[in-house]
């Protein structure tokens with residue numbers, strides 16, 4: 029494992045992009061960032077600007093207008109960056125898949141590296157997704 | 169301590185490299201104490217180091233329409249200021265006769281360079297949130313510089329010296345009432361100089377999402393982070409030098425350890441303030457620094473003239 033990969037996987041800055049989620053996924057994401065789980069132990073911190081992000085969390089049903097913005101925000105992120113789709117909405121559309129303005133699952137316009145199923149997924153599930161991603165990046 | 173050529177002193181010890189390493193350790197202490205206050209375990213020792221190295225391998229995005237050269241050069245100006253300030257302060261601790269008359273004034277200017285770099289960088293990034301952060305940083309700078317300079321003036325007035333070495337040779341300012349008041353004012357100004365809560369309005373994670381730094385990514389952001397870490401270490405050292413008698417390195421282990429402990433004490437006080445105070449609005453900050461803080465610094469200077 030190169031030192032660069034080690035540094036990257038040791039210091040993932042999380043950017044959370046909510047695309048009109050029902051708010052449950054967002055709350056669970058915030059739960060995962062509380063002192064109870066203490067993700068700073070693994071170098072994960074929440075950042076406010078996508079320019080500082082290494083890990084983008086997408087949650088919710090992105091409608092036709094939000095999808096364009098989501099794609100643009102993804103493009104604004106400095107690479108390398110990894111993307112995780114949080115919740116059934118972002119992965120599949122969930123109960124909103126028949127909605128007239130749903131623009132399809134997020135991986136249609138943003139390359140997604142990990143999917144976390146659940147409505148909403150528990151913080152443990154999100155952390156497992158991050159751990160799996162980190163292992164994959166390190167080639168273990 | 170006359171072994172290193174001047175360039176190496178600025179770049180390695182006690183300048184850039186030393187201040188960067190010490191700053192990263194200090195910022196680990198900061199995150200660790202914060203974690204303990206929140207009953208967490210906290211990040212590993214090398215975390216701040218990993219953060220900086222990680223940014224080095226990331227892409228650098230320059231916003232379209234921004235002032236490209238200024239955007240990329242601004243962080244370096246701040247880094248240079250912090251490194252030079254550290255060099256001058258530590259040279260005064262290490263070697264007699266290394267300073268020059270008026271180096272305290274030079275230090276006051278050098279210590280404002282990181283803030284100026286943030287202002288320039290934010291205005292160069294052509295982002296409304298960044299310019300808002302930059303303008304807040306500017307107001308904050310105007311606000312805290314007045315009481316900060318007055319607090320230092322209280323010490324200068326008592327010792328009658330504008331040379332750091334002569335201030336270090338005089339008995340520590342913080343043993344007298346005037347010095348204690350000036351030190352308290354200076355600690356509060358340091359909090360604003362480091363843009364830590366309660367004076368972190370220029371960054372304001374919640375409403376400006378990173379504020380002045382919003383458009384920065386990759387190596388330039390790493391330089392900003394490094395500068396911040398260096399200031400987190402250099403500012404307390406400066407205050408200990410001016411108010412607390414400095415770190416005496418020549419006369420045995422005990423005085424040296426005592427000096428380092430003073431720095432650690434100031435750092436921990438800063439961290440505890442930032443963890444227990446809410447953020448104040450920028451107008452409240454300006455009112456505070458130009459009102460009570462300036463008044464207290466003036467009182468301290470006045471006390472010097474009546475011999476206290």
Ligand code: SF4
Pocket residue numbers: 049050051052053087088089114115116117118122146147148149
């Ligand atoms: S997956 Fe469920 S909890 Fe999450 S946003 Fe969709 S409906 Fe809400």
